[in-house]
Amino acid sequence: AKKNTNIFSNRGMTLEEDINETNTFYVKANKAVIYKKPTPVQIVKVNYPKRSAAVITEAYFKQASTTDYNGVYRYRYIDFEAKETKNKTLFPLANIHEHQIDHMKAVVDHGGISFIIIRFAAHDETFFLPAEKLFLHWNVKLNGGKKSIAYETIQEEGYIIPFQYKARIDYLAIIDELYF
Amino acid sequence: AKKNTNIFSNRGMTLEEDINETNTFYVKANKAVIYKKPTPVQIVKVNYPKRSAAVITEAYFKQASTTDYNGVYRYRYIDFEAKETKNKTLFPLANIHEHQIDHMKAVVDHGGISFIIIRFAAHDETFFLPAEKLFLHWNVKLNGGKKSIAYETIQEEGYIIPFQYKARIDYLAIIDELYF
Numbered sequence: 035a036k037k038n039t040n041i042f043s044n045r046g047m048t049l050e051e052d053i054n055e056t057n058t059f060y061v062k063a064n065k066a067v068i069y070k071k072p073t074p075v076q077i078v079k080v081n082y083p084k085r086s087a088a089v090i091t092e093a094y095f096k097q098a099s100t101t102d103y104n105g106v107y108r109y110r111y112i113d114f115e116a117k118e119t120k121n122k123t124l125f126p127l128a129n130i131h132e133h134q135i136d137h138m139k140a141v142v143d144h145g146g147i148s149f150i151i152i153r154f155a156a157h158d159e160t161f162f163l164p165a166e167k168l169f170l171h172w173n174v175k176l177n178g179g180k181k182s183i184a185y186e187t188i189q190e191e192g193y194i195i196p197f198q199y200k201a202r203i204d205y206l207a208i209i210d211e212l213y214f
Numbered sequence: 215a216k217k218n219t220n221i222f223s224n225r226g227m228t229l230e231e232d233i234n235e236t237n238t239f240y241v242k243a244n245k246a247v248i249y250k251k252p253t254p255v256q257i258v259k260v261n262y263p264k265r266s267a268a269v270i271t272e273a274y275f276k277q278a279s280t281t282d283y284n285g286v287y288r289y290r291y292i293d294f295e296a297k298e299t300k301n302k303t304l305f306p307l308a309n310i311h312e313h314q315i316d317h318m319k320a321v322v323d324h325g326g327i328s329f330i331i332i333r334f335a336a337h338d339e340t341f342f343l344p345a346e347k348l349f350l351h352w353n354v355k356l357n358g359g360k361k362s363i364a365y366e367t368i369q370e371e372g373y374i375i376p377f378q379y380k381a382r383i384d385y386l387a388i389i390d391e392l393y394f
């Protein structure tokens with residue numbers, strides 16, 4: 035499914051920055067309501083100084099139990115994960131946790147649209163891979179097979195998301211084609 | 215819309231605890247996929263000690279720009295806020311921020327189901343109020359009118375959520391009746 039139209043190439047932004055900017059554009063243009071979930075943090079100590087804001091002085095990063103982004107588009111629930119890799123030839127499945135797969139399966143079960151956005155930094159390319167295809171590779175891994183998805187496989191099974199000016203990573207355009 | 219069936223009364227849990235427990239039950243029973251979003255935190259300083267987990271040593275609470283909970287149920291996007299008040303006679307609209315109202319309006323625009331769960335702690339009662347009804351009261355406030363919703367009004371316009379054994383606050387039962 036490759037169709038590289040990288041007129042606007044990566045401006046040195048991370049995938050997360052690109053997606054956040056895209057989501058902000060979607061919300062402002064009243065196209066969709068999709069946000070990144072806040073980073074889950076286990077708060078241990080908080081100071082409440084007089085006359086100023088509470089300060090968290092001890093906290094720890096918690097493992098996310100779901101995915102990075104969710105929201106609503108054209109009456110459908112949208113739920114996805116974003117991952118960037120420096121690897122040129124494959125996407126290691128170790129980047130994804132089992133509970134995230136379980137979550138994505140539950141989302142699909144309940145009628146949501148779920149997928150993963152994978153950026154190959156070395157190729158300056160970003161792909162949309164439907165959750166259903168990810169599950170197949172995950173099962174191969176569970177059955178003792180390959181622990182990664184080859185770059186070529188993602189080119190074939192995924193959909194490239196071209197860099198654009200306003201919606202940097204216009205993944206809704208892919209959703210329009212695949213799910214409506 | 216009052217129908218008080220508080221056989222299982224409040225066990226001293228906060229509304230947030232009740233909803234989290236309910237959502238956990240929904241996920242385990244494969245009934246819905248709805249989670250609380252993590253508390254948004256602005257992380258300023260992180261220490262990376264050798265051989266142990268990263269410690270956040272300075273962080274601040276950020277204002278939430280959206281709502282507390284979202285997810286998917288019966289193919290529909292679900293998005294809601296939860297608020298507890300000690301007030302016996304009214305729910306102060308100061309508990310809600312304008313950007314949260316904007317967010318809920320956008321959700322409804324895009325076909326999501328949005329509402330607020332309000333607990334009157336003094337009455338040990340929890341109500342489901344559809345976003346559309348909340349918007350009307352918000353507009354009254356914007357136009358210089360009342361800055362709160364009377365308890366009696368919430369009894370009339372909202373739907374009481376009885377305490378239950380497994381799904382503590384079974385708000386999906388209300389959604390089944392109102393939206394399907």
Ligand SMILES: [Mg+2]
Pocket residue numbers: 102115116117
């Ligand atoms: Mg991610």
Ligand SMILES: [Mg+2]
Pocket residue numbers: 282295296297
């Ligand atoms: Mg709340």
